[in-house]
Amino acid sequence: MSNRNRHREPPLGEDKAPSAVAIPQSGHTPLNSPVEADALALFRHAFSAKQCQAWLTGLIEQLRWHKDYYEVHGRRFHIPRLQAWVADASIQYSYSNNLLEVQPWSPLLRAIKRAVEARVGHRFNAVLITYYRNGGDHVTWHADDERELGDAPIIASLSLGATRTFQYKPTDREAVEGLPLEEGDLLLMRPAFQQSWLHQVPAEPGIAAGRINLTFRQVMAGEAFERQREQSVS
Ligand SMILES: O=C(O)CCC(=O)C(=O)O
Numbered sequence: 445m446s447n448r449n450r451h452r453e454p455p456l457g458e459d460k461a462p463s464a465v466a467i468p469q470s471g472h473t474p475l476n477s478p479v480e481a482d483a484l485a486l487f488r489h490a491f492s493a494k495q496c497q498a499w500l501t502g503l504i505e506q507l508r509w510h511k512d513y514y515e516v517h518g519r520r521f522h523i524p525r526l527q528a529w530v531a532d533a534s535i536q537y538s539y540s541n542n543l544l545e546v547q548p549w550s551p552l553l554r555a556i557k558r559a560v561e562a563r564v565g566h567r568f569n570a571v572l573i574t575y576y577r578n579g580g581d582h583v584t585w586h587a588d589d590e591r592e593l594g595d596a597p598i599i600a601s602l603s604l605g606a607t608r609t610f611q612y613k614p615t616d617r618e619a620v621e622g623l624p625l626e627e628g629d630l631l632l633m634r635p636a637f638q639q640s641w642l643h644q645v646p647a648e649p650g651i652a653a654g655r656i657n658l659t660f661r662q663v664m665a666g667e668a669f670e671r672q673r674e675q676s677v678s
């Protein structure tokens with residue numbers, strides 16, 4: 445295994461990490477899922493509703509939101525959601541060969557990052573922020589397994605606002621599981637999850653309220669982060 449994704453900062457001490465609710469062994473989650481405990485861990489309601497609402501409002505106001513696009517056979521498709529990419533200055537992010545704007549860490553985002561790092565016991569240098577304006581916005585099946593995340597990516601995903609269904613399935617068969625992600629939920633995706641599973645947030649047309657999801661990542665500095673897996677807007 446390469447050590448491409450070795451953290452630039454040392455991981456936080458194990459003693460500072462709270463114990464995660466393992467899936468499915470704890471029995472405390474709504475899942476009836478075969479997903480291995482070493483793949484996903486859920487910190488249900490890791491942050492209070494009041495805290496989350498302040499973060500949601502601040503992020504919607506402060507970030508520059510982009511309707512990014514990808515290209516297939518020369519045709520351009522806009523993705524069905526808004527995005528913002530915030531990272532250390534040395535990191536770039538591109539989407540279907542289109543370099544995205546890298547926004548700097550604001551005091552608000554630094555505070556959220558620190559809070560997330562303290563809960564999961566890992567450090568991050570980048571965050572992809574997705575704004576689902578209503579139930580029509582969605583993201584289709586993919587794994588976050590880009591080369592620039594290294595061989596063993598650890599991603600912490602924080603949900604704010606409306607509850608949306610996070611679906612996942614093994615890469616080798618159609619056995620879809622659904623996990624409702626509620627405001628304040630923190631989902632830790634361990635390396636096995638990106639290696640053996642795909643995930644998506646499907647459209648849920650009945651939902652009028654917005655949701656923001658933040659996926660904190662550790663990206664290798666100095667390299668372009670090319671997201672190649674996005675395939676469709678359906
Ligand atoms: O919105 C979510 O819960 C997941 C978002 C996601 O998969 C991503 O940003 O890669």
Ligand SMILES: [Mn+2]
Pocket residue numbers: 586587588643
């Ligand atoms: Mn993802």
